[in-house]
Amino acid sequence: MATFVIAGAGLAGAKAAQALREEGFDGEIVLIGAEAERPYERPPLSKDYLNGRSERDKIYVHPPEWYADNDVDLRLGRRVTRIEPGHHLVRLSDGSRQPYDKLLLATGAVPRRLPGPGYYLRTVQDSDALKERFAAGAKVLVVGASWIGLETAAAARTAGCEVTVVEPEPTALNRALGPELGDLFARLHARKGVHLRFGTAAAEITDTGVRLSSGERLTADLVVVGIGAAPEIWLARDAGLDVGQGILTDAALRTSHPDVFAAGDVAEHFHPVYGRRVRVEHWANALHGGPAAAKSMLGQDVTYDPIPYFYTDQYELGMEFSGDVEGYDEIVYRGDPDKLEFITYWLRAGRVVAGMNVNTWDVVDDIQTLIRSGAVVDQKELPTG
Template sequence: MATYVIVGAGLAGAKAAQTLREEGFDGEIVLIGAETERPYERPPLSKDYLQGKSEREKIFVHAPEWYPDNDVDLRLGIPVTRIELDHRVLRLGNGSRQPYDKLLIATGAAPRRLPGPGHYLRTVEDSETLKERFAQAESVLVVGASWIGLETAAAARAAGRAVTVVEPEPTALNGALGPELGHMFARLHAHNGVDLRFGTAAAEITDTGVRLSSGERLTADLVVVGIGAVPEVGLARDAGLEVGQGILTDAALRTSHPDVYAAGDVAEPFHPLYGRRVRVEHWANALHGGPAAARSMLGQDVVYDAIPYFYTDQYELGMEFSGDIEGYDEIVYRGDVESLEFIAYWLRDSRVIAGMNVNVWDVVDEIQELIRSRAIVNPKELATGQS
């Protein structure tokens, strides 16, 4: 009987295990996680769960009984310390060995860190700690106007805290959305009382706040750092697998070893639509990438070409984003930007490469179809809904 092992008990890993069973795999499935919680989804940690709007049980991918009921050997609180490709064996942190026939690496990413005693938001424990601290702190300083940083800032404002955001870029989400839409998010936070400090970096976190690269010191009761994440590629690199920004895979999520696969935040697969490798850290990539990897492990003909997708809820704004803005040369708006009810389209050479719907719903499929079509569009018709 074949043994398929999944390293990383997050959303991608749990969905891969589920898909293996749904597709008829009757061998042994071992799902190994370094965290002590069973697999859960991360978006609520900086959204509803952080704000106390949803219950803890809702964050989990499966009920506790799902794993024994589906004969999935879930092992929690056990880090994998080494992959021995030649022997098809994992070395575990408890001293044991786990053989495998096929292996999926779904180890995710870890927060990028700064020197000093700051708080980070990655795990359910992190979210619960911040929720408690929001109830105690009068002032919160957020380092990084990233998605996590801004969602944390919105949650702190919802808790009634004074909030300052420090960001070295000229505006919020500059790399993710470009300056045009980055300014919109900056205005949203400023309108909701956040003190935004752009063009300045945090050099060090201190016991009383942050020391900036300029030498200025800002004080706060609580400092939260959201400056991006680093994929957990150490196991793969040490094993001799090919690694770039993430673990390099083909379009079937197969690594440089034919029996080892990668999915989720840690993977950097070749994307047929873009003609290059693309690493995506968002929730939808784990949700869809885990099942795609499972089907690939089963020998099915898999081409993982999901368009990157992300969503956020901040104050009165809800939005969904699809695509990749790299190389855009124009933005077209449909609707009213000032009233926060519009669609933004990023274009390159008159083709839609990304779209963001803000407080406009049920249009993601339409946006993604435009991206996939590579059709040349008329900007005026696109703005009026005729394209």
């Protein structure tokens, strides 16, 4: 009987285990997670759960009995510390060894850190700690106008906290969306009373706040750091697998070793639509990448090529984003950005490379079809929602 091991009990790992059973795999499945919690989804941690609009039981991927019912050996509170591909073996932090026939690496990413005692938002325990502090009306300083940073700022401000955001870029989400759309999010937060400090970096977190790179000190009751995340590639690197910005895979999510696969935040997979490798840290990639990897482990013909997708909720703004803005040369709007009801298209050489719908729904499929087609578009015929 074959044994499939999944290192990483997040959304990608849990969905991979589910897909293996749904596809008829009757061998042993070992799902190993570093946290004590059974697999859960991370987006609510900075959205509905953090805002108190969703209960804890809503974040979990499966009910607690699902793992036993589906004969999945869920091992929590331990992590894979070493991979030995030549021996088809992993070593665990509790000193045990686990053989495998196929291995999936779904170890995700860890927050990038600053020196000093800051808060980070990656686990449900992190979200619980912030929720408690926000409820007390703390003076909050957020380092980083990233998606996590802005969602956290929105949650803190909605809870009545005084909030300041520090960001070295000239505006919010500058690298993700470009300056024009990033400024729209900055204006939204400013209208809500968030103090924005662009063009300045946090050098150090102190007991009383933050020391900026300029030497200026800002005081706060707590500092939340949202400056991105780094994929946990060290296991793969130490095992001799090919790595880059993530663990390198082909379009079937297979690494440089034929019996080792990678999915989710940690994977840098070849994307046929873009003709290059991409690494996507968002929820949809874990949701779909785990099952795709599972099918590939079973020997099915897999081409993993979804258009990158993510979403955010901040105050009254709900948004979905598809694509990749890299190399865009034109932005086209449909609707009214001032009323926060519109679609934005990023174009390169007349072709749609990304789209963002704000408070405008049921258009994601149309936007992704345009991106996937690679066709030169008539801007007058772009969907308006």
